[in-house]
Amino acid sequence: MMKLLTSLFVGLTLLSAPVSAQTGPLRLELDEGIIEPLPFAVPSFVPDSPAASQFAADISRVIAEDLTGTGLFREISPDAFISRVSSFEAPVQFADWKAINADALVTGAVNVSGNTLSVRFRVWDVFSGQELGNGLQFAGTTEGWRRMAHKVADQVYSRITGEGGYFDSRVAFVSETGPKDQRRKRLAIMDYDGANVQYLTDSAAIVLAPRFSPTGDRLLYTSYESGRPRIYVLDVGRVKRQELQTQEGTMSFSPRFSPDGRSIVYSLTQGGNTDLWKMDLASGQSVRLTNTPAIETAPSYSPDGSRIVFESDRSGSPQLYIMPANGGEATRISFGQGRYGTPVWSPRGDLVAFTKQNKGRFHIGVMRLDGSEERLLTASFLDEGPTWSPNGRVIMFARETQGASGRSTLYSVDISGRNLRPVRTPDGGSDPSWGPLLN
Amino acid sequence: MNVLSKFAALGALALVAACTNNDPSALGGGAGGNGAIVPGSPSDPRSPAYFQQAIGDRVLFAVDQSTLSPEAQTILQGQAQWLLANTDYVATIEGHADEQGTREYNLALGARRANAAREYLISRGVAGNRLQTISYGKERPIEICSTEECYSKNRRAVTVLTGSTTG
Numbered sequence: 001m002m003k004l005l006t007s008l009f010v011g012l013t014l015l016s017a018p019v020s021a022q023t024g025p026l027r028l029e030l031d032e033g034i035i036e037p038l039p040f041a042v043p044s045f046v047p048d049s050p051a052a053s054q055f056a057a058d059i060s061r062v063i064a065e066d067l068t069g070t071g072l073f074r075e076i077s078p079d080a081f082i083s084r085v086s087s088f089e090a091p092v093q094f095a096d097w098k099a100i101n102a103d104a105l106v107t108g109a110v111n112v113s114g115n116t117l118s119v120r121f122r123v124w125d126v127f128s129g130q131e132l133g134n135g136l137q138f139a140g141t142t143e144g145w146r147r148m149a150h151k152v153a154d155q156v157y158s159r160i161t162g163e164g165g166y167f168d169s170r171v172a173f174v175s176e177t178g179p180k181d182q183r184r185k186r187l188a189i190m191d192y193d194g195a196n197v198q199y200l201t202d203s204a205a206i207v208l209a210p211r212f213s214p215t216g217d218r219l220l221y222t223s224y225e226s227g228r229p230r231i232y233v234l235d236v237g238r239v240k241r242q243e244l245q246t247q248e249g250t251m252s253f254s255p256r257f258s259p260d261g262r263s264i265v266y267s268l269t270q271g272g273n274t275d276l277w278k279m280d281l282a283s284g285q286s287v288r289l290t291n292t293p294a295i296e297t298a299p300s301y302s303p304d305g306s307r308i309v310f311e312s313d314r315s316g317s318p319q320l321y322i323m324p325a326n327g328g329e330a331t332r333i334s335f336g337q338g339r340y341g342t343p344v345w346s347p348r349g350d351l352v353a354f355t356k357q358n359k360g361r362f363h364i365g366v367m368r369l370d371g372s373e374e375r376l377l378t379a380s381f382l383d384e385g386p387t388w389s390p391n392g393r394v395i396m397f398a399r400e401t402q403g404a405s406g407r408s409t410l411y412s413v414d415i416s417g418r419n420l421r422p423v424r425t426p427d428g429g430s431d432p433s434w435g436p437l438l439n
Numbered sequence: 440m441n442v443l444s445k446f447a448a449l450g451a452l453a454l455v456a457a458c459t460n461n462d463p464s465a466l467g468g469g470a471g472g473n474g475a476i477v478p479g480s481p482s483d484p485r486s487p488a489y490f491q492q493a494i495g496d497r498v499l500f501a502v503d504q505s506t507l508s509p510e511a512q513t514i515l516q517g518q519a520q521w522l523l524a525n526t527d528y529v530a531t532i533e534g535h536a537d538e539q540g541t542r543e544y545n546l547a548l549g550a551r552r553a554n555a556a557r558e559y560l561i562s563r564g565v566a567g568n569r570l571q572t573i574s575y576g577k578e579r580p581i582e583i584c585s586t587e588e589c590y591s592k593n594r595r596a597v598t599v600l601t602g603s604t605t606g
């Protein structure tokens with residue numbers, strides 16, 4: 001049987017702050033173009049017992065990896081440390097951290113009691129000798145230790161950048177094995193960094209393009225398990241799935257949740273023609289949103305639910321359009337050279353990420369809602385299917401390599417175009433869908 | 440180029456068949472009498488193997504297109520005649536795309552191609568209720584190189600026969 005997703009009870013406890021709760025001057029302004037990563041140190045968290053020592057070491061390592069992985073921070077190697085932190089409560093020797101040029105310092109302690117793990121931490125602005133924000137404590141199960149590390153890293157990221165984090169989040173994707181002509185696909189879910197992969201389907205049927213619900217409790221996806229492409233909704237916690245009944249047609253696919261999670265928009269193909277439809281999940285009733293002889297697919301809601309951006313070839317080649325959420329007149333927004341597809345509205349609502357195909361190359365890019373300020377972030381033989389991190393700072397996508405031995409790998413890239421890096425998954429991956437920050 | 444001429448040759452074969460056998464029912468007529476014909480083999484005009492190899496079970500498309508070339512129409516005409524003569528069979532037309540394109544768009548494009556082939560068969564007299572369609576988009580390539588030689592074979596609509604009662 002499929003293992004249920006780790007249930008983790010996280011308690012938030014404010015630690016009494018040793019200094020007044022003022023925010024220190026240490027701040028990374030993300031919109032100003034970060035050239036030099038900010039140096040930080042995470043001395044191994046202090047274990048309160050031998051049982052906690054491995055967790056303490058692992059949690060410190062994951063925090064450092066989260067921060068380094070953003071490309072915005074640079075870890076100072078523990079080999080360079082002058083101070084040893086052997087007590088969470090002892091005063092910090094700021095001179096020792098200044099001497100090795102650490103701008104930020106994260107200290108913490110780990111307590112294990114039976115199956116319960118708690119992590120306390122503080123973030124320090126080394127230069128001013130002040131604490132950034134307040135000390136916090138997270139508690140959960142020992143099994144969920146990685147999540148607690150991600151939560152600490154999210155706090156560090158947030159306190160230094162002033163923006164929400166994205167480390168304590170999950171990504172649904174399609175796990176791929178085998179050559180291109182015998183590819184086996186399984187629906188899977190993982191931590192944002194590729195850890196804790198869980199498979200939600202076997203490889204008996206082709207599965208495509210999962211999408212998280214706004215709260216992360218359900219997944220929409222397309223499967224051939226009935227013999228032809230149909231839309232399914234899956235309860236992530238119980239790994240229980242259900243086919244969504246769409247109208248008569250050869251196939252339904254490309255489903256996405258509305259921001260309130262109550263309805264979905266999807267593509268339905270009838271007589272060879274693909275249009276967009278919307279289904280109310282409670283009643284199962286669908287209404288048509290587009291009615292053209294062109295292909296309309298890959299829809300994505302605006303965060304406020306009022307509009308939908310989608311892909312259509314009504315002009316002769318695939319381009320991006322925005323229409324009201326209940327259908328109606330659509331406005332074309334992509335006007336550059338080439339073909340545009342898979343638009344995804346950013347969590348902040350101001351940008352659309354897309355796949356662009358031009359002169360035999362594929363790109364992931366972003367543009368404003370009127371198509372202006374188009375920026376291509378990647379270029380390769382085949383990049384496709386962008387998905388936004390919960391804070392809108394990072395885009396994950398799939399890159400397929402060329403030729404008979406080609407395989408598909410998940411990558412992430414900062415929306416500045418920097419910090420392109422593969423996501424470490426056990427097998428190949430495609431069609432990522434980044435879920436919300438967990439609670 | 441190789442591919443094109445091969446298909447042109449197949450098309451010519453089908454044309455010959457169409458010219459010499461104007462009565463569709465005559466297509467399978469010789470199967471029992473001629474000792475050289477092995478039932479079920481490509482030499483047996485009533486066999487799916489004949490449909491697949493002598494007539495051609497697939498038509499190819501240009502990049503991004505779902506219009507039927509003259510060659511494709513010739514093959515489909517042969518398919519239609521065979522289906523009219525062999526009424527025990529139904530068919531599913533599988534539409535496919537090459538890997539140059541996004542997943543969901545290609546799914547819709549494959550559906551367009553399958554439907555173009557289906558409409559053509561219907562226009563030649565095959566009953567619509569014998570013809571289903573499905574799209575695999577870019578999920579099921581038969582050739583895996585990343586050049587036009589492979590892509591051209593992957594952009595296809597394949598007529599897959601099922602439901603025979605005569606073998």
